[in-house]
Amino acid sequence: MKESLMDIICCPMDKHDLELEVDDRNDEEVLAGTLVCTECGERYPIEDGIPNLLPPDMRD
């Protein structure tokens, strides 16, 4: 995901803003990291450049 996506995505549970923690990136995008809800603290992983914004009850 590109960092500009932060402007539009929000927590799927309470729709509050997310904070980005980057573990790995290239010139274009974030490849691995975590999105953290600033309100409820829920953590959403970014894997292979694809953010996983599935609510916790739907995750693998």
Added chain:
Amino acid sequence: MKGKEWYQADEIAEEYDAKRFSKGGQLIDHREKQAVLEALGDVRDKRVLEIACGTGRFTVMLAERGADIVGLDISSAMMAQGRQKAREAGVSDHIEFMRGDAARLPFPDNHFDSVFAMRFFHLADTPAKFLAEMARVSRNQVFFDTFNRFSTRSVYNWLLPMGSRLYARTEVERLLGDAGLVLAGEDHDFVLPYGFYREIPNGLAGQFRDLDATLRDSAIGEKLASVSYWDARVR
């Protein structure tokens, strides 16, 4: 394997496009793309969200036409294919793929110009929730297709390994009303169901498609059609 697990398996994702869109399947693919392009119109610089984007065949097509687009799906294996397609098409800078739940979208209200879902509502267990959520994040258009209850699809459904939800016109109208949407356009097609087209060779597929179009354009065409495309607006 249950439908959802089958859909998310890596090997299914890798073969998905080749299997589904060979032979007569190409005719279906072409018709669906035409339906999306006609409904969404000029997408240049528009914000578009695709629900259940799968391998991104519509997502990449719209990105190529200038849309600023997000594809959402439950399967990362499917979207890995989509990301590859986007790279090959050179549109990675205005396309994003993400995993998410269509009933709890990670977007604010009224963000997108258009939100659409193809081949999604027949697998939807809670269609009212999904449609309301699509309407919430759209400031203008919501577009989707359904398989029809009173059509050849009803027969074909008996043959399918997994359940498929069929809709009568009155059900669609009620769903739209409850989601705060109004119908702006509609189209009906495929008197012969998709499964039929997937099974026959390309040469014959064309002839049957012609016959299908003749039936569709007849006085009772809408009643016979197995697929409907619904173009709605936020009220």
